[in-house]
Amino acid sequence: MLSVCHYFHVHQPRRIKRYRVFDIGRDHGYFNDATETDLNNRRVLAKVAGKSYLPTNQTLQDLLQRHPEFTFSFSFSGVLLDQLEENFPEVLDSFKRLIATGRVEILADTHYHSLAFFYSLPEFERQIELHERTIRRLFGVVPKVLRNTELSYRNDLATWAEAHGYIGIMAEGWDHALASRSPNFLYRPPGCKKIKVLLKNYRLSDDVAFRFSERSWKGWPLTAPKFAEWVNAHHGDGQTVNLFMDYETFGEHQWEDSGIFHFLSALPGELLKHPDTVFKTPSQTAAAYEPVGEIDVPYILTWADTERDLSAWVGNDIQRSAIAALYALEEEVLHTDDAKLIEDWRYLQTSDHFYYMCTKWFADGDVHKYFNPYQSPYDAYIAFMNVLSDVKLRLQKERTRQTRRSPRMSGNRRERAVISN
Amino acid sequence: MFGWEFPPYNSGGLGVACSGLARALAKENVDILFVLPKHINIAEPSVRFLFAGIEQVAFKGVRTGLTPYRTAAEYSRWRSGEGDIYGENLFSEVLRYAALVRKLIEGEDFDIIHAHDWLSFPAGIEAKRISRKPLIVHVHATGFDQGGGEHADSRVYAIEKEGMEEADAVVAVSEYTRRMIIERYHIEEKKVHVVHNGVDVDFHTAEGGSYQNGVGPLPLKIPGYKIVLYVGRLTLQKGPDYFLRAAKRVLDENPKTFFIIAGSGDMERQMIRLAAEIGIAENVFFSGFVRGADLERLYRAADLFVLPSVSEPFGITPLESLLADTPVLISKQSGVSEVITHALKVDFWDTEEMANKIISVLRYPPLKKQLSRSGKEEAQKLTWGKAAEKCVMLYHRILAELRITN
Numbered sequence: 001m002l003s004v005c006h007y008f009h010v011h012q013p014r015r016i017k018r019y020r021v022f023d024i025g026r027d028h029g030y031f032n033d034a035t036e037t038d039l040n041n042r043r044v045l046a047k048v049a050g051k052s053y054l055p056t057n058q059t060l061q062d063l064l065q066r067h068p069e070f071t072f073s074f075s076f077s078g079v080l081l082d083q084l085e086e087n088f089p090e091v092l093d094s095f096k097r098l099i100a101t102g103r104v105e106i107l108a109d110t111h112y113h114s115l116a117f118f119y120s121l122p123e124f125e126r127q128i129e130l131h132e133r134t135i136r137r138l139f140g141v142v143p144k145v146l147r148n149t150e151l152s153y154r155n156d157l158a159t160w161a162e163a164h165g166y167i168g169i170m171a172e173g174w175d176h177a178l179a180s181r182s183p184n185f186l187y188r189p190p191g192c193k194k195i196k197v198l199l200k201n202y203r204l205s206d207d208v209a210f211r212f213s214e215r216s217w218k219g220w221p222l223t224a225p226k227f228a229e230w231v232n233a234h235h236g237d238g239q240t241v242n243l244f245m246d247y248e249t250f251g252e253h254q255w256e257d258s259g260i261f262h263f264l265s266a267l268p269g270e271l272l273k274h275p276d277t278v279f280k281t282p283s284q285t286a287a288a289y290e291p292v293g294e295i296d297v298p299y300i301l302t303w304a305d306t307e308r309d310l311s312a313w314v315g316n317d318i319q320r321s322a323i324a325a326l327y328a329l330e331e332e333v334l335h336t337d338d339a340k341l342i343e344d345w346r347y348l349q350t351s352d353h354f355y356y357m358c359t360k361w362f363a364d365g366d367v368h369k370y371f372n373p374y375q376s377p378y379d380a381y382i383a384f385m386n387v388l389s390d391v392k393l394r395l396q397k398e399r400t401r402q403t404r405r406s407p408r409m410s411g412n413r414r415e416r417a418v419i420s421n
Numbered sequence: 422m423f424g425w426e427f428p429p430y431n432s433g434g435l436g437v438a439c440s441g442l443a444r445a446l447a448k449e450n451v452d453i454l455f456v457l458p459k460h461i462n463i464a465e466p467s468v469r470f471l472f473a474g475i476e477q478v479a480f481k482g483v484r485t486g487l488t489p490y491r492t493a494a495e496y497s498r499w500r501s502g503e504g505d506i507y508g509e510n511l512f513s514e515v516l517r518y519a520a521l522v523r524k525l526i527e528g529e530d531f532d533i534i535h536a537h538d539w540l541s542f543p544a545g546i547e548a549k550r551i552s553r554k555p556l557i558v559h560v561h562a563t564g565f566d567q568g569g570g571e572h573a574d575s576r577v578y579a580i581e582k583e584g585m586e587e588a589d590a591v592v593a594v595s596e597y598t599r600r601m602i603i604e605r606y607h608i609e610e611k612k613v614h615v616v617h618n619g620v621d622v623d624f625h626t627a628e629g630g631s632y633q634n635g636v637g638p639l640p641l642k643i644p645g646y647k648i649v650l651y652v653g654r655l656t657l658q659k660g661p662d663y664f665l666r667a668a669k670r671v672l673d674e675n676p677k678t679f680f681i682i683a684g685s686g687d688m689e690r691q692m693i694r695l696a697a698e699i700g701i702a703e704n705v706f707f708s709g710f711v712r713g714a715d716l717e718r719l720y721r722a723a724d725l726f727v728l729p730s731v732s733e734p735f736g737i738t739p740l741e742s743l744l745a746d747t748p749v750l751i752s753k754q755s756g757v758s759e760v761i762t763h764a765l766k767v768d769f770w771d772t773e774e775m776a777n778k779i780i781s782v783l784r785y786p787p788l789k790k791q792l793s794r795s796g797k798e799e800a801q802k803l804t805w806g807k808a809a810e811k812c813v814m815l816y817h818r819i820l821a822e823l824r825i826t827n
Contacts, residue, residue, distance in 0.1 A: 020777040021674055021784075321787035359763070359795060378765055381788060382781040389784075 003240045003280040003288065004231060004271055005198065006072035007147070007170070008247040010095075011113055012048060012080045013352035015039050015373055019383045024390045030344060038373035042087055049091045052251035057094045059250075059265050064101050070268045071103045071279045074247070075147045078111030078131050079350055081138060092138070099139040105281035106135050108143035108166065114349035115149055115313060117157055118300065119327045127346070128164075145169065145282040149351050151200065151244070151303040152310065155296065158189035158197065166195060168286035170244065173199030174308045177297050184238025186286065187295035196286045197295055200244040200303070204230060209245040213258035221259070224266035232274045239289040240280065244303075305360070313354040318381045323354055325388055329395065336398045345391060348384070356380035422455045423534070423541035423548070427470075429712065430461045433654060434737050435561050438594070438618050439537050443468045445619070445809035451816075454531060456544070458518045471529075473521040473544075475514060511540075512576055519543035523551055533816050535559060539577055542584030555589040555819050559616075562734045563601055569657040570732035570754070573605075582606050589819050592616050592812070594735040595756020601734075614815055617760050619805035620740035639722035641706065647678045647783045650723035650747070652716065652738045653730070655686035660729035660752065660769045662688070662695060667729070669699045670776030675783055679704055683711040683719055720745035724789065725782045730755050731769050739764065743800035748792035750778050760803055763795035 017033035033039040063070050074095070084092040098104045110116055111131040116124035128146075136142055145168035146161045153171035161169045173183025183199035207227065211217045219226070231241050246253065254260040271277050280288060304312045314320050326348055333345045357377045374380040422443060426436035443453050447467035460472040522544050534556045536545025542558055549556040564573030564581060573581075585591050585606050591613045593599035599613050641648060649668070653659040661682065668680045682692065682705065689707070696705040711719060720726065726742035726749045733755035740757065742749050743764075750765040751758050758766055765778045782789050 020773070021780045022670075022773070022777065317787045317791045318785075321785075359791070376762070376766065378763075378788065378792065381785075382778065385781065385785050385788075386777075 001276050001278060002232070002235045002238060002274075003278045003285060005240050005242045005280050005282055005285045007075055007107060007242075007244050007282060008072065008249075009075045009147075009245065010053070010080055010247040011075075011077035012041070012045050012083060013113065013350045014041050014079055014083065014347050015044075015356075016348075016353060016380075016383045016387055018379075019386045019390075021386055021389075024386055025393050028340075028344070028390060028394065030387045030390075031347060041083065044373075045083055045088060048248060048252050049088055051256070052248050053091055054094060055256070055261060056247065056250040056264070057098060059261055061098060061101075063265065063268050064098070064103055067268045067272060069272060069279055071105075071281050071284070073105035073107055073145075073281045074099075075107040075109050076135070077109060077113040077149075077350075078127075078134050079113050079347065081134055085138075096139060099141065103281075105145070105283055106139060106141055106143050107170070107282060108132060108135075108146040110149050112346045112349045113149050113351055114346070115152065115310070115323070115351050115354075116349060117148060117152070117160075118154075118310070119323065120330055121160075123327075123330060123349075145198070145286060150310075150313070151301075153197075153297055153301045155189055155191075155298055158192055158195055162189075162192045162195035168196050168198055168282050170198050170200070170242075170282070171295075171297065172301050172303050172308055173201055173242070174301055176308070177295060177301055181293065182238055184234050184241055185292040186239060186289045187293055188291040190294055190296050196289075196291055198240070198242050198282055198285060199295075201241050202303070204241060205243050205245050208243070208263075209249045209253065212249075212254045212260055212263070222263065224263050224270040227263070227267065228270035228273065231271060232277060235274070235276060239292075240285050242285075312358050312360060313351055316357070316359050318359075318377070319354045319357045322357065322381060322384050322388070325385070329388075329391065332395055332399075333391075336395065336402075338394070338398055341391070341394055341398065348387065348391070353380070353384055357384070422453055423536040423544045424455060424457055425538060425540040427455070427457055427461065427463055427465075430459075430463075434618075434735070435538055437737055438561055438735075440465070441619055441621055441805040442808055442812065445805035446812060448806065449809045449813050451809075451813060454529060456522075456525060456541075458514065458541075471525055473518055473525060475517060475521070515540055515543055515580065519547045522547040526552065532820060533557065535812075536584065537561060539564070539581045539584060542580055546584060546587045549587065555823055556587060557590045557592060557815065557819070558584045558588040559592040559594075560585075560598055560602060560734070561594055563598065563605070565601060565605060566598075566658050566732040566734055567656070578606075588612075589823075590614060590815060592815070594618050595759055597754070597756045597759065598734040614811075616808050616811045616815075617756065617803065618735045618737055619803050619808045620737055620744065620800060621805065622744060622801060639718055641679050641681070642722050645677055647675070647724045648722055649678060649680050649779055649783075650683065650719055650726045650742070651681065651729070652683045652711070652719070652726070652742075653728070654684050655682070655688040655692055657688065658730060658732055659684075659686075660731045661692050663731075663769050663772050663775065664727055664729040665692060665695050665699065665701070665705065666772040667727075667775035667779060668696075668705060669701050670773060671779050671783075672701050672704055674776075674780055676704075678783065679706065681706045681708055681719060681723070683708045683716065685710045716741075717745055720747050723747045725750060725779060727775070727779065728752055728755060728757070729769050729775065733757065740800045740803060743793065743796040746793050746797060748782060748789055748796055750775065750782070761796060761799055763792055763799050765792065 014031040016030050017039050038044055109131050110127040112127055116127055146166045147170040151172050158169050183201050186196040189197060212222055214220060234241055250260055250264055300310050301308055302310055314323055333342055356372050356374050357380045359377050424439040428436050428440050443455055444467055446453055453468045455468050456471045458473045458475045460474055526548055534545050534548045534554055536542050537559045538561050545556050564577035585608045591602060591608055593602055593613055593615050596615050599615050602608050602613050603610055651664050655661050671678055696702045720742045726747050728736050728739050728751040730752045736755045736757035739749040739751050752769040753766050754769055767775045767778055
């Protein structure tokens with residue numbers, strides 16, 4: 001038996017508008033760009049929903065109906081769900097219909113699509129919990145398998161996940177970590193007893209996500225029978241082929257005219273032509289197989305670039321200084337009782353903000369540039385830092401207000417605030 | 422090669438570019454004969470010079486010398502109806518230069534003629550007519566740049582257009598300029614080639630010593646105060662007025678900032694008046710034209726260099742600034758913005774955004790650090806050697822095409 005495990009990552013950030021020095025102290029709406037540019041979050045989401053989410057949801061809904069054996073999973077960022085609830089309830093409903101079939105699993109994630117695990121464990125835990133609450137409220141299910149932002153992974157994250165009851169955790173099936181072993185098996189993190197690591201088969205995943213419409217690629221044109229053949233070739237030397245990709249692959253990164261929807265629509269049928277191929281969700285996969293060995297990842301592993309590390313997010317000075325400045329405010333922000341301020345601070349943690357400041361390959365103008373709504377990484381940094389200056393001003397005001405209200409209680413403020421959180 | 426000026430006797434980037442390219446070509450084993458209109462003493466052993474000797478004839482009594490650009494004094498005369506924006510007698514000198522070509526090139530052996538900017542185009546055309554050798558005209562700036570982007574002096578335009586049409590190939594210093602040549606001079610696309618300028622890693626020593634061996638740091642370098650620098654002629658094309666408007670906005674937020682304006686030109690008095698009018702005169706310093714070690718000292722003292730040009734064919738000064746470890750903010754309407762990615766960029770007219778970016782560099786030290794470090798690495802790769810290689814390839818191509826047609 002060989003199972004195929006799909007998860008689709010659904011995320012759109014709240015991009016920071018062009019926020020100038022002169023806006024500091026005057027404008028607290030950081031994410032409400034209303035221009036005709038890609039900084040207008042509502043506009044981008046409307047476009048992505050129309051080109052990708054809605055038609056792909058429809059395709060998947062049909063597939064669930066056509067193939068009783070078909071199943072898959074989603075990883076939603078809370079940032080996306082917030083935006084759908086606010087502005088696109090009909091799109092959210094279409095996702096809800098898929099989950100309501102009972103055959104679509106949802107993965108655990110950080111609500112704000114943040115890198116909090118590597119900067120503040122308490123904040124990471126709060127965001128995991130917040131995400132879980134959101135998923136339960138919107139879809140009535142509880143995630144059992146963890147996928148951290150940008151597929152970032154490290155031994156201690158697995159240890160944390162096991163201690164918090166997760167049965168599986170996702171990671172990139174990167175060759176260096178595997179040391180020439182196959183990503184198509186389950187592995188055990190060092191020191192863990194129960195939790196299993198599901199590794200992304202990045203070659204097959206990226207054939208669809210990145211190369212599907214690349215005419216210079218030798219695999220082009222990629223058809224469902226051809227791809228099913230590649231997957232089924234792993235019978236006998238694997239337990240599961242994990243195909244992890246961005247949901248926007250369908251219709252947004254790979255346009256409709258590339259034939260991507262036909263591909264998706266035909267794929268399950270083609271895979272099922274092999275009598276021993278089955279579909280499993282991540283938790284089913286984790287329950288079905290035993291790990292074949294240990295995978296030791298003492299350093300941060302992600303999906304990105306040839307480095308597969310965090311360098312696309314915190315690889316240069318401006319990125320590192322921006323994220324450090326943000327997390328330095330944690331204690332003070334959480335001690336205010338200003339829910340809006342806390343929420344804004346958390347939206348600033350979304351990893352995309354730091355990705356936009358990436359200068360790696362900047363001169364070559366590749367994928368980083370394609371996904372950057374700012375004209376330059378420096379523009380992204382300036383907007384971010386100006387917003388952070390405004391957050392600091394709001395904190396200052398809050399401090400003055402609190403001192404004025406109850407000067408004698410200021411010593412107890414910390415205690416009260418921790419409880420209220 | 423026909424030029425007009427050469428360091429240290431230059432009033433702007435044209436001379437710097439000619440010298441950088443000529444020296445790099447010499448390193449590529451190209452035997453260069455560099456023709457200039459006026460006799461000057463140049464210590465450049467790799468290039469042989471010829472001088473048309475115009476100064477003894479037409480420039481008797483003209484103190485300002487042979488310059489394509491006007492000074493404030495000339496500008497005020499022009500305003501009162503005497504002379505024009507290109508300086509008195511300039512057009513007659515340009516034609517006189519051409520008229521002297523036959524005598525100059527007599528007995529000289531060369532394969533190709535390479536003329537820099539409209540000032541030397543008539544001389545280049547004349548040389549082609551006499552020798553029947555191919556002509557390349559090299560466009561460092563067009564009349565539209567000098568006219569602030571939208572207008573060009575009709576006499577300059579006519580000379581430029583004739584040069585481009587007569588030439589076997591046109592070299593533009595940027596894609597920005599190439600587009601201008603194609604769209605405004607209606608020159609065939611395939612005839613126009615981009616050769617980006619380079620920068621001398623030791624640009625300061627090329628013009629007379631490094632400041633580190635001489636004078637100390639700038640007196641304006643006061644703890645707690647930041648310095649923003651402008652280097653360039655004070656003329657419409659360079660956008661000094663936009664720089665001052667942005668400075669005003671910066672000072673509203675960051676009063677502890679000094680602005681240094683290094684350069685002279687027809688707008689000098691107007692700029693001094695403007696600084697006073699908008700109430701920032703105390704923070705703006707006009708240093709006049711600066712070169713060599715003094716210029717390097719300014720670059721090094723500054724926290725940010727700004728190129729606010731309205732229309733800049735290339736712009737070497739930001740590269741010099743980066744080599745001196747100072748980050749740059751450059752106009753999007755410039756050729757240099759095509760070759761430097763680690764720079765802040767802004768539309769020259771958007772003074773609000775210009776101020777936003779200036780303040781950001783002054784406020785966020787990691788931004789300054791990364792822009793200067795990564796920008797310097799980028800600038801160091803932009804050598805004149807690369808520009809020379811492209812020119813040599815073009816020479817070979819043109820000579821090969823010529824052999825086929827003959």
